[in-house]
Amino acid sequence: MAAPLTSLEPVFPVLRAFVSTIVPEATILDEERWVELRRLIDLALRDRPASLRRRVRLALHFIQWLPLLRYARPFTALDPARRARFLSFLENSPLQTVRSGFFGLRTLALLGYYGQPQAAAEIGYAATARGWDALR
Amino acid sequence: MNTRSYDIVIIGSGAGGGAVAQELSSLCREAGLRIAVLEKGPKLRDEEFTGGELEMSRAIYEDGGGFLTADGAMTLAFGSAYGGSTVVYTGTSLLPPPRVIEHWNVPGLAHEEITRRAQKFIQQNNVHLLEEPLINDNNRLFVEGCRKLGWRAEQFPVNVKGCRGSSLCNLGCPNQAKQGTNRVQLPRAEQNGVEVVTRCEVLRIAGKSVVARVTEKSADGKGEPSSWPSGDHRINAKAIVLSAGAIHSPALLLRSGFERALPRLGHGFTSHPAFILVAEHPRPITNFVGHPKSFYLDQFAASDRFILETCMYFPFVTAKSLAGFGPEHSSFLRAFPRLQMILVLACDHIDEHNRVTIDSAGRPVVHYRCTPQVAQSLVSGAVASAKIFFAAGASRVHLPVAPSPTLTAADAARLDALAADCRFVPGKTAVSAAHLQGGCGMGRSPQDSVTDSRGRVHGHPGLFVADASLFPNSVEINPYLTIMALADRVAETIREEWQALQ
Structure with missing residues (x-):
């Protein structure tokens, strides 16, 4: 498995907490799967404009520190229920910019998790080129 | 910069570009014309269509399938490969309803003609109802x-041949059953002498030439290397056909400075959200x-x-x-x-807000609000x-x-x-669009459109458009047969006017 790339390295603890809130099953991933998750997200961002990568990092900083105002703790120090409440607040924000930003991060989290063939297999997805022949 | 000369250059190899390439290809044999198709994406070998979701999305979609509108609220999915979006569609093949073409109100364009021209592609691409x-x-x-x-x-009706039911159409059929231009029109054109150059992105149009950049295959990428060396190329041509799709065709004309003469350029974008x-x-x-x-x-x-x-x-x-x-x-x-x-x-229908522009680097920006x-x-x-x-x-x-x-x-x-x-x-519900249309709409004059009813760009002899950007409004169905029918019409125009274009 390829070594992790580095664009999200400084914010990885926040990303890990974020992904685990979006996809609860991620909490039981082993380290190898987390490495793969990061690799997939980095690959998705690699060929996009540098400004987009900066916005992703900024959004993760925002998620880490904004909860201080309400819970007096950063995102990574919150319990799962509070993390979920905070993200729900972002998802339902009256500001489209905030909603879209959350949606973008959520997309990356889902890509990193469900983009892995193991995750696809775990949910019973098994499409192959053999199509109907695979059922016979 | 390398300089090359062709008689006709076609930019893009999807439903529009592929159809034009095939229809004009006999000119290579009959009249010795040199025709090139310049395709931004790669040509994959059959065995490279694996059906892996992220792997294939990265290989054959623009931005890996994640091209976003300016506000980030909608994802636009379109192909970037030999065959364009015909590699990634499901092959659904419908004709537009008569009321849509009547509403378009393009002079000289009748529903009957689109139906007649589409019949050719219905035959060629094996369109039929699945058993x-x-x-x-x-x-x-x-x-x-x-x-x-x-x-x-x-x-x-779908355009498949030997479908095994992989369900992976949108990731490029791993069995090559789907009959897109990558399987039908482009190979026929190449047999007749048309040259298809992949990994070749056209940067701008300058008079009777285009400037294009060929990129090397990345170490971890799929597909064959380009037949041209990497670097910038100037390609002279007597006729240029723009078939880069509803985002890249208007964007290319915008960064080539056409907007002053064509105020409707980029406008009229619709997408079937x-x-x-x-x-x-x-x-x-x-x-x-x-x-x-x-x-x-x-x-x-x-x-x-x-x-x-x-x-x-x-x-x-x-x-x-x-x-x-x-x-x-x-x-x-x-x-x-x-x-x-x-x-x-x-x-959806035309909304003045919804249009294609370019950013300071010349990249396309799609403004869309529902x-x-x-x-x-x-x-x-x-x-x-x-x-x-x-x-x-x-x-x-x-x-x-x-x-x-x-x-x-x-x-x-x-x-x-x-x-x-x-x-x-918006911004909460996942919305995407794959039927991207408009931006170089057909009409009567530069005040209401970018091209005339036969895809000729107003005021620029020898420059044509042949793709979904021609649509003056939404087609309200899966668009590719309509694109091919219009492209066929543009190709016929080029043939008829070839002597005058030289």
């Missing part, structure tokens, strides 16, 4: 649900086996401005399409073998889909526009009442 044993449960349940509601589901709805059945169904898109319902297109189509997507795209997150979201994904899916498409009418169409289509799901026996439905997205069978009886509480919220 009944090849229809899977996901599609049967749609038909059954519609029937119970008294609605009339129609079967899609769509979202994916999911329902769970009590038992496993065949869904990721079989052709994914065999039926549609268009009886509400004129009245409520939405179309429903069967569909089946992959784990990541499905996860993205569901609203929310956490355990409830996961529970739908974990029911994958029991999921039925429907795609709701809104029939009008209140489009938002209402998506909500109406979602509620109609929920009715179909429950009528087909679903135990629960995910309705992203509902205040609480998960509906159970107990909610089935109150769907009409629930509809009043449903809202489409």
Whole structure:
């Protein structure tokens, strides 16, 4: 498995907490799967404009520190229920910019998790080129 | 910079570019013309179509399938490969309704002509109705649900040959059964002497030449290397045909400085905004086996401005399409073998806000907002889909526009009442579009359009457009046959006017 790339390295603890809130099953991933998750997200961002990568990092900083105002703790120090409440607040924000930003991060989290063939297999997805022949 | 000379250069190899290349290719043999197709994306070898979701998305879609509108609220999916978007569509092959072409009101363009020209491609690309044993449960349940509601589901003609039912059409058919331009028109054109150059992005048009950049294949990328050396090339041509699609065609003209003479350039962009709805059945169904898109319902297109189509997507795209997150979201994904899916498409119309521009680096920027009418169409289509799901026996439905997205069978009886509480919220509900149209619309003069009715760019002899950007308004169905018919018309014009173009 390829070594992790580095664009999200400084914010990885926040990303890990974020992904685990979006996809609860991620909490039981082993380290190898987390490495793969990061690799997939980095690959998705690699060929996009540098400004987009900066916005992703900024959004993760925002998620880490904004909860201080309400819970007096950063995102990574919150319990799962509070993390979920905070993200729900972002998802339902009256500001489209905030909603879209959350949606973008959520997309990356889902890509990193469900983009892995193991995750696809775990949910019973098994499409192959053999199509109907695979059922016979 | 390398300099090359051709008689005709075609930019893009999808439904439009592929059709033009084939139709003009006999000129290579008959008259010794040199014709080149410049394609930005790669040409993959057959064995490289693996069906892997992220792997294939990265290889054959623009931005890996994640091209976003300027506000980040909608994803635009379009191909970037030998064959363009015909590599990544499902092969659904419909003719536009007569009322749409009448509404377009393009001088000299009649519905009868589009139908006549499309017949050629219906034959060439093996368009037919799939045999009944090849229809899977996901599609049967749609038909059954519609029937119970008294609605009339129609079967899609599809352009497949030897379909094995991989369900992976949108990731490039791993069995090469789908008959896109990559399988039919481009190989025929190449046999006749047309040169197709991949990994070749046209940067700008300058008079009777184009400047293009060829990029090397990356170490971890798929596809064959380009036949040209990497670097910048100037290509002189007597005729230039722009077939780069509804985003890149207007963007290329914009960064080439055409906007002053063509004030409508980039305007008139429509896209059939769509979202994916999911329902769970009590038992496993065949869904990721079989052709994914065999039926549609268009009886509400004129009245409520939405179309429903069967569909089946992959784990990541499905996860993205569901609203929310956490355990409830996961529970739908974990029911994958029991999921039925429907795609709701809104029939959008021209809105002055919605257009293609370029940023300071010349990259395309798509401005799109869902009008209140489009938002209402998506909500109406979602509620109609929920009715179909429950009528087909679903135990629960995910309705992203509902205040609480998960509906159970107990909610089935109150769907009409629930509809009043449903809202489409931009930036919260996953909306995507793959039917990208307009931006170089046909019309009468530079004041109302970019080209005339035969794809000639106003005021620029020898410069043509032949792709979905020609559409002066939404076509309201899956667009590729209409694109090919219009491209055929443009090719015929070039043939007829060839002496004058030299």
